Amino acid sequence: MTDISASKLFSKFAATIADLCGKPATFVVAAGLVLVWAISGPFFAFSETWQLVINTGTTIITFLMVFVLQNSQNRDGKALQAKLDELILTSQAQNRFVGIEKLDEQQLREMSEALTRKAECIGDAADDRANLREEARSSSAD
Numbered sequence: 001m002t003d004i005s006a007s008k009l010f011s012k013f014a015a016t017i018a019d020l021c022g023k024p025a026t027f028v029v030a031a032g033l034v035l036v037w038a039i040s041g042p043f044f045a046f047s048e049t050w051q052l053v054i055n056t057g058t059t060i061i062t063f064l065m066v067f068v069l070q071n072s073q074n075r076d077g078k079a080l081q082a083k084l085d086e087l088i089l090t091s092q093a094q095n096r097f098v099g100i101e102k103l104d105e106q107q108l109r110e111m112s113e114a115l116t117r118k119a120e121c122i123g124d125a126a127d128d129r130a131n132l133r134e135e136a137r138s139s140s141a142d
Contacts, residue, residue: 011075018072021065 020026037054044050085098100111 011071014068014071015075017065017068021069 034054037050041050081101087093088095088097100108103111
């Protein structure tokens with residue numbers, strides 16, 4: 001099996017598992033299993049083996065789900081980023097935003113602060129225009 005087909009197979013598997021795990025019915029089944037385990041405690045005298053069953057089961061499932069969900073999240077993030085890059089490239093937005101996800105934390109913080117200042121200036125300008133229009137309407141109504 002080639003690396004590409006193995007990657008596609010794992011991606012399909014991960015997407016299917018992530019989709020199934022996100023359904024309410026899956027939660028109900030998992031909660032039911034925990035409930036059955038808890039109810040069975042007195043029958044096993046709350047032994048160490050009884051405790052080990054739930055600890056081992058949940059640890060294994062958690063360990064495997066980390067990789068499955070991370071794969072799904074990585075693909076979703078890359079797809080979303082590609083869509084955003086396409087929108088930036090085909091709009092009036094500044095092309096310098098393409099690829100900013102590769103900047104370090106400090107650079108992203110600085111860019112975010114600059115955008116916040118720019119948004120505040122745009123908001124202030126919009127407020128000024130709205131106030132001028134309102135004044136013009138009220139003076140023409142007099």
